[in-house]
Amino acid sequence: MKKLLPEALTVSAFAPYGEVISVDAAKRHFSINGGNTERYHDLAELVPGPDGKMIVSIFRGQPRPLPFAIEMMERHPLASQAFVPLAAQPYLVVVARPGPAPGPDDLRAFLAQPGEGVNYAPGTWHHPLLALNEICDFLVVDRSGPGHNCDETPIAPPVLLALA
Numbered sequence: 001m002k003k004l005l006p007e008a009l010t011v012s013a014f015a016p017y018g019e020v021i022s023v024d025a026a027k028r029h030f031s032i033n034g035g036n037t038e039r040y041h042d043l044a045e046l047v048p049g050p051d052g053k054m055i056v057s058i059f060r061g062q063p064r065p066l067p068f069a070i071e072m073m074e075r076h077p078l079a080s081q082a083f084v085p086l087a088a089q090p091y092l093v094v095v096a097r098p099g100p101a102p103g104p105d106d107l108r109a110f111l112a113q114p115g116e117g118v119n120y121a122p123g124t125w126h127h128p129l130l131a132l133n134e135i136c137d138f139l140v141v142d143r144s145g146p147g148h149n150c151d152e153t154p155i156a157p158p159v160l161l162a163l164a
């Protein structure tokens, strides 16, 4: 089974798939509230899609055992989907570029640190939430609206996601 090792999550590396949501990723930040607060501004392109609206949810993810077989990927063709970790644990992100269904060689993995969120652009292939180490909560911003917004595809043969 092909092994997939994660790389560090950076703005440039993740650019084909969406945005990184973090203080360090901010293009613009400025002081507000009389100097009490710094605003890290406009971090992600939220796309609700046709007749949709963006909603905020919390996903409580069970930790995934590693190594973990990546057997499927999904995409949301109509809208973006953002995950922001609320726990002090790293997590894994496995993605492939928007477009035709990916094969085992098209996958990339990133190790996201606490404080680093991701926003999947519409159509970005990704594996469902991959929490690590303990039950972790994530704030999720994604679409509510009519129509089909989740395609799944098998990854065959599966790819073995590991940290080393």
Ligand SMILES: NC(=O)N[C@@H](O)C(=O)O
Binding pocket: 074, 081, 126, 127, 128, 129
């Ligand atoms: N099903 C669902 O809402 N979650 C997935 O889209 C995911 O990316 O975890």
Ligand code: NI
Binding pocket: 074, 076, 081, 126, 128
């Ligand atoms: Ni998803």
